[in-house]
Amino acid sequence: MLIEKPWGTHDFLPGEAAQKKQMEDTLLDVFARWGYQLVETPSFELDASIPEGPQRGERRFQFFDDRGRLLVLRPEWTFSIARLAATSLREKPLPLRLCYNGPVFNAEQGAGRDAVFHQVGVELLGSAAPEGDAEVLALASDALRAVHLETVRLVVGHTRFLDGLTADLEEPQAQALREALVRRDLVGYQAVAATLPASAADRNLLQRLPTLRGDATFLQQLQDSVQGRAARHALQELLEVATSAHAATQGFPFLFDLSLLRHPAYYTGLIFEGYVPGVAFPIVGGGRYDKLLDHYGRPAAATGFAIGVERLMDAGAVREAPAKPIYLWYGIGEEREAWRLAERLRQRGQRVVCGKEPPAAPECYTAVRRMAEMLQQERTQH
Numbered sequence: 552m553l554i555e556k557p558w559g560t561h562d563f564l565p566g567e568a569a570q571k572k573q574m575e576d577t578l579l580d581v582f583a584r585w586g587y588q589l590v591e592t593p594s595f596e597l598d599a600s601i602p603e604g605p606q607r608g609e610r611r612f613q614f615f616d617d618r619g620r621l622l623v624l625r626p627e628w629t630f631s632i633a634r635l636a637a638t639s640l641r642e643k644p645l646p647l648r649l650c651y652n653g654p655v656f657n658a659e660q661g662a663g664r665d666a667v668f669h670q671v672g673v674e675l676l677g678s679a680a681p682e683g684d685a686e687v688l689a690l691a692s693d694a695l696r697a698v699h700l701e702t703v704r705l706v707v708g709h710t711r712f713l714d715g716l717t718a719d720l721e722e723p724q725a726q727a728l729r730e731a732l733v734r735r736d737l738v739g740y741q742a743v744a745a746t747l748p749a750s751a752a753d754r755n756l757l758q759r760l761p762t763l764r765g766d767a768t769f770l771q772q773l774q775d776s777v778q779g780r781a782a783r784h785a786l787q788e789l790l791e792v793a794t795s796a797h798a799a800t801q802g803f804p805f806l807f808d809l810s811l812l813r814h815p816a817y818y819t820g821l822i823f824e825g826y827v828p829g830v831a832f833p834i835v836g837g838g839r840y841d842k843l844l845d846h847y848g849r850p851a852a853a854t855g856f857a858i859g860v861e862r863l864m865d866a867g868a869v870r871e872a873p874a875k876p877i878y879l880w881y882g883i884g885e886e887r888e889a890w891r892l893a894e895r896l897r898q899r900g901q902r903v904v905c906g907k908e909p910p911a912a913p914e915c916y917t918a919v920r921r922m923a924e925m926l927q928q929e930r931t932q933h
Contacts, residue, residue: 645677
């Protein structure tokens with residue numbers, strides 16, 4: 552009998568599962584304080600509801616229903632939220648502030664991606680840049696602070712900066728540059744950039760792109776060397792977001808990286824990721840996707856982010872340790888009194904386990920007579 556767990560899945564053991572839930576509850580509480588409302592969607596969607604093209608993302612788990620329709624396990628939350636906004640929430644006025652919590656399924660084998668992983672995130676639908684971008688950046692920093700992850704650095708970029716630099720190139724050449732940056736294949740990127748049929752100035756800027764990173768001052772200094780209208784507009788948007796987000800996040804550390812790109816390909820503006828020393832993959836990622844809702848029949852500007860719960864745990868995010876249980880053990884004839892005391896303690900919010908014998912390796916235990924004496928002393932003191 553094969554009893555091992557499926558590839559790419561994870562068992563959360565006692566204690567670990569409680570810590571995971573507590574972390575998710577903490578993040579959702581932060582989102583609620585910012586006015587985001589929790590929604591739930593099915594774990595699978597109609598394949599036809601997901602837009603065609605590169606924005607579909609990784610290979611997916613698929614199956615057929617009894618009507619012959621192709622279904623897909625949720626490959627990411629953004630598609631489900633966009634479908635929800637265009638159907639059940641269609642009559643609700645914009646902007647919509649929605650948050651979610653649940654598993655995502657990915658059939659693509661590769662480093663850093665499990666077949667099943669959990670995300671907690673937000674979508675802000677109907678708010679145009681830069682105000683919406685600044686809000687989600689500030690919210691992401693607030694959420695990470697809530698789980699005491701102080702070492703994270705948010706890296707911010709803009710998809711239209713590279714689009715502006717490659718506007719005069721053939722699409723295969725521009726696509727080769729984008730794919731190399733998504734993979735962080737800098738050697739491959741430089742090999743493509745060095746052979747581009749562009750002016751010396753444009754080629755030099757493209758070759759320097761992987762090194763174009765810094766703070767808001769760096770963005771201001773770079774403006775004079777960028778000629779393309781789309782690229783200059785992207786820089787201006789980043790500067791506006793930097794001003795708003797810096798005030799809202801109380802100095803949370805940002806690094807602007809103009810070579811940053813994210814997959815899938817539906818992003819249309821500001822994008823960002825969050826990294827922690829010692830964790831090779833981003834623990835949070837998101838950005839602006841102003842064209843995706845067109846597919847669902849409710850055009851609207853949109854932005855959001857998702858936090859990987861397992862990656863938060865790998866990064867050492869702090870959870871409050873659950874209270875240790877009281878092991879209440881009793882002898883012959885003490886059963887009734889033991890269960891009565893246990894009920895009183897549970898009503899006070901304490902965790903209680905009853906048994907006839909004390910545990911072999913107790914963390915906190917007491918005999919029923921001793922517990923009765925303790926409660927009597929409390930009543931006397933009050």
